[in-house]
Amino acid sequence: MVESKRLNKIPEKVIIPLRQHRGAVCESLVKKGDEVLIGQKIGESSEHYSSAVHSSVCGEVLAVEESAHPDGNKVMSVVIQPSDSEETVAFTPVKNPSKDALLKLIKEAGIVEHYGAPTHTVLKPSDGKIDIVVINATASEWIGGKYNTPKEYSSQMIAALKLLMKAAGASKGAIIVGKDDEESIEAFDGVEVDGKALKVAPLLGSRRLGHYFKDQNSNIVVASQKRIYGKNILNFFTYNVTGRKVALGSDPTSVGVAICGVKSAKALYDAVHEGKPYYETVITIEGAEDCPEYMLVKIGTPFKDVIESCNFGEVGKIIANGVLTGVAQYTDEVPVTKGTTKITVQKPEEILRDESDVCVHCARCVDACPVSLIPSRLAVMADQGRFDECRQFHIENCIECGKCAAVCPSKIHILQLIRYAKDAICLAYEDLPCKESSNLKLGCCGGE
Ligand code: SF4
Ligand code: SF4
Incomplete structure (x- = not known):
């Protein structure tokens, strides 16, 4: 079994976003100057589609402010200066809960x-x-x-x-x-x-x-x-x-x-x-020469501290949640959240900077698509704003795996174009009733 390592380094600050999922942003329960303990609830919302947020460290609240989030947006976050104490709130196990x-x-x-x-x-x-x-x-x-x-x-x-x-x-x-x-x-x-x-x-x-x-x-x-x-x-x-x-x-x-x-x-x-709330998570580390594949990290730890604890050498690009479908980061100050599964670091020479070329109709993207779409056609139609036709070609079935773009010899940004069209379709057709997936009807994605 692959072992993971706990990140023991105490960051200068942890940044805990008050939104760790889709839906409502939590209200902060703390303010600048407050002292918090590990496991203390620091955010909650009365909305059903929400979930509480807890401090992952013991320390002083420096600010409650908008901070960079790994999804590319800015989100209201609680910024805490950690102490070296590991004091927690009292954890109470629950016996035979209903x-x-x-x-x-x-x-x-x-x-x-x-x-x-x-x-x-x-x-x-x-x-x-x-x-x-x-x-x-x-x-x-x-x-x-x-x-x-x-x-x-x-x-x-x-x-x-x-x-x-x-x-x-x-x-x-x-x-x-x-x-x-x-x-x-x-x-x-x-x-x-x-x-x-x-x-x-x-x-x-x-x-x-x-x-x-x-x-x-x-x-x-x-x-x-x-x-x-x-x-x-x-x-x-x-x-x-x-x-x-x-x-x-x-x-x-x-x-x-x-x-x-x-x-x-x-x-x-x-x-x-154990009565413990969710304040630490395991993430995969990709790209380091001398680092465990998995790391147990406190939620809110900046990517910078994870990266510094590994032997990455020169950092060229940082990607959250995988190379094929993840989000490239513009700063290493973004924090690990409950949605973070992987941090990938590429060296400067590994970054793909190739310009897209024209489609050579090799059909590699078609072969690679696990849900039997025609990614090359979807990309062209998306690029030209022909969103109705994208729907006729079942763009909604795309699971955004990124395999089409990965195999494309012309480096066409197929996934980005498909996402662009899907977003446009969502905005334009949000009132339409759901329809059954034709791909699933065909059973083309049968279990293997
Ligand atoms: S990203 Fe979409 S279109 Fe491309 S291979 Fe994956 S499922 Fe098919
Ligand atoms: S893999 Fe690229 S070049 Fe080949 S058919 Fe698909 S889009 Fe065109």
């Missing part, structure tokens, strides 16, 4: 999904009911560091899944691991659920979770499938694992499926068993 108590705890503990939704809104959507909870562990090999053994990791994930199912009132649950992630498969193979040892089932062909719930005679299963990367993979992933089609413009909760991440599952486990 469904409602769990939902309340999830909001209070600040647990959110890395894709931007507060976890309690995923488990209890305003318009429907969840019957399956799925932990997507395909893209996060693991959260290292805190676990002594792979089996400890897998049994905690099963316990976390049960808590998520209880909060959602769901009768079934599943954990999906990457089919090439041997460590996770080994960790979960034989894991005990209610006295029964589970096998990790590969999702093959048209077999979905429903088959394995029956086959294993269990309401909880662990399955493996090919990893899917991309910014908007939720609907695609939901179809792959459950066979349920999510209407365009909607999300998996509309078909009774709650998709959670490994990080939020772990955060819930800690909130229940």
